[in-house]
Amino acid sequence: MSAFSDVRRAEVAARAGHRCEYCHLPTRGQVATFPIDHISPRSAGGTNELSNLALTCPHCNAQKWTAAEGTDPETKERVPLFNPRCDEWDQHFEWAVDPPGELAGLTGTGRATVAILCMNAIEMVALRRLLAEVGLFPELR
Ligand SMILES: [Zn+2]
Secondary structure: OOOOOHHHHHHHHHHOOOEOOOOOOEOOOOOOOOOEEEOOOHHHOOOOOHHHEEEOOHHHHHHHOOOOEEEOOOOOOEEEOOOOOOOOHHHHEEEOOOOOOOEEEOOHHHHHHHHHOOOOOHHHHHHHHHHHHOOOOOOOO
16 A cells, blocks of 8 residues: 555656656656655655655666665765755756766766666666657657
């Protein structure tokens, strides 16, 4: 049973533009229901308030689990993970030109989030490319 009502789930999905707030995978065309992430995990006192919730794809959600920080692979510093409620996506991530479909972290937070969430897992990159080919991932050219 879901911890969230249908109304709350619809609110979170609409605010997210019906895509994963981390990797931008669209809900359209996906069979699985996208989980709602507690940005600050419940185990660390995170609440069910909208300000602590984010729509995630099943892949990002499974990888993130209860993580709220990670190690920047470039500087080896501990940094907070991307927070969809207070960080701007474009400031932390960009789509790689080569290879197409991969995400590049622009900041320590972006790089750590890409690493922890395994955002460039081969199956996720392949899925993005496939969706782009049929017009369901317009961010990729
Ligand atoms: Zn995702």
